[in-house]
Amino acid sequence: MNATIKDIARKAEVSYATVSRALNNKYGVNPETRSRILQIAKDLNYSPNAIARGLVSSRSYTIGLVLPDVTNPYFPAVAAGIEAYSQERGYSVFLCNTNWEQQREDNYIQLLAERRADGVIIAPVGGGINKEPQSLLPTVFVSNAPRDTPHSSVVIDNIRGGYLATKHLIECGYKTIGFIGVSEHGMADNDRLEGYRRAFSRYGLEPEARYIKYGDFRQQTGYNIIRTLIEDGDYPKAIFAENDVLAIGILHGIKDSGLKVPEDIALIGFDDIAFSSYQEFQLSTIKQPKEQMGRAAAEILIEEIESSENPTAPRKVILEPELVVRKSSCRE
Amino acid sequence: MNATIKDIARKAEVSYATVSRALNNKYGVNPETRSRILQIAKDLNYSPNAIARGLVSSRSYTIGLVLPDVTNPYFPAVAAGIEAYSQERGYSVFLCNTNWEQQREDNYIQLLAERRADGVIIAPVGGGINKEPQSLLPTVFVSNAPRDTPHSSVVIDNIRGGYLATKHLIECGYKTIGFIGVSEHGMADNDRLEGYRRAFSRYGLEPEARYIKYGDFRQQTGYNIIRTLIEDGDYPKAIFAENDVLAIGILHGIKDSGLKVPEDIALIGFDDIAFSSYQEFQLSTIKQPKEQMGRAAAEILIEEIESSENPTAPRKVILEPELVVRKSSCRE
DNA sequence: GTGCTTGTCGGAAACGTTTACTGCAAAGTA
DNA sequence: TACTTTGCAGTAAACGTTTCCGACAAGCAC
Numbered sequence: 001m002n003a004t005i006k007d008i009a010r011k012a013e014v015s016y017a018t019v020s021r022a023l024n025n026k027y028g029v030n031p032e033t034r035s036r037i038l039q040i041a042k043d044l045n046y047s048p049n050a051i052a053r054g055l056v057s058s059r060s061y062t063i064g065l066v067l068p069d070v071t072n073p074y075f076p077a078v079a080a081g082i083e084a085y086s087q088e089r090g091y092s093v094f095l096c097n098t099n100w101e102q103q104r105e106d107n108y109i110q111l112l113a114e115r116r117a118d119g120v121i122i123a124p125v126g127g128g129i130n131k132e133p134q135s136l137l138p139t140v141f142v143s144n145a146p147r148d149t150p151h152s153s154v155v156i157d158n159i160r161g162g163y164l165a166t167k168h169l170i171e172c173g174y175k176t177i178g179f180i181g182v183s184e185h186g187m188a189d190n191d192r193l194e195g196y197r198r199a200f201s202r203y204g205l206e207p208e209a210r211y212i213k214y215g216d217f218r219q220q221t222g223y224n225i226i227r228t229l230i231e232d233g234d235y236p237k238a239i240f241a242e243n244d245v246l247a248i249g250i251l252h253g254i255k256d257s258g259l260k261v262p263e264d265i266a267l268i269g270f271d272d273i274a275f276s277s278y279q280e281f282q283l284s285t286i287k288q289p290k291e292q293m294g295r296a297a298a299e300i301l302i303e304e305i306e307s308s309e310n311p312t313a314p315r316k317v318i319l320e321p322e323l324v325v326r327k328s329s330c331r332e
Numbered sequence: 333m334n335a336t337i338k339d340i341a342r343k344a345e346v347s348y349a350t351v352s353r354a355l356n357n358k359y360g361v362n363p364e365t366r367s368r369i370l371q372i373a374k375d376l377n378y379s380p381n382a383i384a385r386g387l388v389s390s391r392s393y394t395i396g397l398v399l400p401d402v403t404n405p406y407f408p409a410v411a412a413g414i415e416a417y418s419q420e421r422g423y424s425v426f427l428c429n430t431n432w433e434q435q436r437e438d439n440y441i442q443l444l445a446e447r448r449a450d451g452v453i454i455a456p457v458g459g460g461i462n463k464e465p466q467s468l469l470p471t472v473f474v475s476n477a478p479r480d481t482p483h484s485s486v487v488i489d490n491i492r493g494g495y496l497a498t499k500h501l502i503e504c505g506y507k508t509i510g511f512i513g514v515s516e517h518g519m520a521d522n523d524r525l526e527g528y529r530r531a532f533s534r535y536g537l538e539p540e541a542r543y544i545k546y547g548d549f550r551q552q553t554g555y556n557i558i559r560t561l562i563e564d565g566d567y568p569k570a571i572f573a574e575n576d577v578l579a580i581g582i583l584h585g586i587k588d589s590g591l592k593v594p595e596d597i598a599l600i601g602f603d604d605i606a607f608s609s610y611q612e613f614q615l616s617t618i619k620q621p622k623e624q625m626g627r628a629a630a631e632i633l634i635e636e637i638e639s640s641e642n643p644t645a646p647r648k649v650i651l652e653p654e655l656v657v658r659k660s661s662c663r664e
Numbered sequence: 665g666t667g668c669t670t671g672t673c674g675g676a677a678a679c680g681t682t683t684a685c686t687g688c689a690a691a692g693t694a
Numbered sequence: 695t696a697c698t699t700t701g702c703a704g705t706a707a708a709c710g711t712t713t714c715c716g717a718c719a720a721g722c723a724c
Binding site for chain 4: 346348349353384386390
């Protein structure tokens with residue numbers, strides 16, 4: 001149905017090897033022949049078949065992007081960086097939404113192998129403390145990575161992020177500071193908690209276990225946790241939420257309980273999703289350079305793909321988080 | 333590097349046609365041979381090569397998703413529906429972010445043709461009133477569609493949406509109602525404006541041209557437009573914003589001008605992105621069933637792909653928008 | 665004139681599948 | 695018995711490229 005290289009060859013009365021060379025701007029074809037071929041290709045509305053090309057070159061110029069949830073604003077920001085850079089380099093990206101399910105993550109990794117993607121970028125659902133996603137393709141983790149993974153990764157220094165957040169609250173004068181997290185098992189989660197602990201010990205304080213709570217990644221969960229805490233009458237005067245979506249839920253919960261932020265409870269989040277800066281939230285937070293992380297991940301992956309002859313050592317990029325102080329964290 | 337069907341054939345001492353049949357559960361291979369082959373495939377860690385399969389079957393089980401901006405929460409919601417349904421049906425989706433640039437949209441459509449995607453779902457940047465994206469693949473438009481396109485589309489009844497929004501404001505008692513839109517050239521944009529006009533004439537009112545403003549899709553633009561309007565001292569008492577992102581910008585602009593919503597200016601948006609429901613915004617809006625739209629678009633596309641023998645007539649699905657009244661639109 | 669380089673092109677294999685066609689033995693039918 | 699059918703398996707072509715190898719003529723140096 002589509003015109004092929006052979007159709008062009010027939011019309012140009014040359015062999016199809018020559019057509020291929022002409023089309024790919026390769027050395028060894030007479031300029032006149034070349035331009036004649038190009039013209040015919042144009043006339044025939046020729047569109048090269050990337051699949052056939054992929055078969056012989058065993059390169060698909062395709063990468064997989066496996067992430068937990070397109071609907072959580074953190075991930076699209078990372079995805080945008082990945083997509084933009086990949087496109088610049090001629091790669092297309094498969095969107096794979098795991099819905100926070102380990103099972104689907106595994107399935108997708110296998111599927112991408114079957115589709116002969118050249119590589120994969122994974123924002124792992126589990127954070128993979130216990131279980132590392134088994135990928136045979138060139139792989140880079142983004143946002144969260146198993147601790148001893150042999151693959152490259154682009155993350156921020158979560159320990160430092162947790163430290164900065166907590167230190168900030170401590171310096172605002174708070175001594176009881178709660179931690180509300182997504183999961184006990186993720187690397188990023190653990191590190192943020194670790195930073196939290198270090199800030200405490202740095203100031204000679206002791207975190208209190210009853211103020212460390214886990215839920216999941218949803219806003220509603222943050223809302224529920226804080227409401228329960230407040231209703232029980234025993235709640236910390238400041239809270240470090242492991243991500244902004246949780247934090248915004250918590251913000252609502254506090255307000256619905258008739259308390260104020262930061263007067264009654266101070267709050268700091270993590271990620272700096274776009275909405276956090278809105279006037280209505282004014283959420284203090286730890287900023288992750290999301291697009292930049294996406295770009296970096298794509299850069300590393302493509303570098304690895306294209307130098308697969310002499311493989312490079314896995315790169316561990318750790319970007320700096322940044323404290324963003326808005327109005328939710330300190331009383332004036 | 334990867335094991336192929338031939339490796340399996342050699343080991344099983346059968347022809348590779350038999351292996352293919354066994355692997356694909358086709359009729360005509362002895363149960364014992366089949367299970368022997370399956371076992372060997374497993375041992376060899378065989379992963380079928382979707383590219384080679386695609387070459388012979390001229391089906392890639394891949395669709396392209398072309399959208400303006402992953403970072404705008406409206407699109408990920410639609411994308412989630414598309415991705416989920418496609419995955420159920422065995423299709424993978426290419427993420428193509430046009431960044432609201434016509435040029436990139438065109439490039440992507442061509443790229444997807446080269447990659448032999450089986451079809452494309454497009455949320456067109458221009459809304460294509462003047463220019464329809466030229467796609468040779470099976471195509472369905474989502475969210476916005478050129479008026480006389482020969483392709484299928486899934487949109488909401490934007491005229492009705494605009495009508496509902498405006499009617500609601502009129503029934504709240506407003507007589508001067510502004511319209512702030514993204515573009516004069518998009519179909520959806522035009523329709524929403526048309527609904528706005530109809531509501532006026534239905535109530536025997538006349539819209540005032542000086543209160544109809546255009547900008548683009550960004551929050552900041554909404555902010556700027558309203559601030560200018562207010563500073564000029566001549567502003568409508570109610571505003572219908574063509575989408576929620578704009579509306580939220582407008583909300584900020586109003587507040588920063590020292591005015592209140594809805595007491596000084598009433599506001600209604602369009603789309604019902606997740607954040608609109610937040611306590612802090614309480615934005616009245618017109619709800620689009622975004623995930624459902626995505627699903628529907630994917631369903632139609634795959635239907636068209638798989639019945640390409642006897643092509644079906646293009647389907648125009650028009651879903652009903654729904655008025656969601658929160659606190660930004662009516663004084664109590 | 666001989667030999668070598670250079671430029672241009674064609675032939676053919678290869679990538680990993682699917683599938684139409686064919687072959688053949690065993691089983692069933694008349 | 696002679697035939698048709700059935701079940702199983704192999705052969706080979708095809709999908710649309712890329713690329714290695716070799717052919718051949720023209721131009722050059724000796």
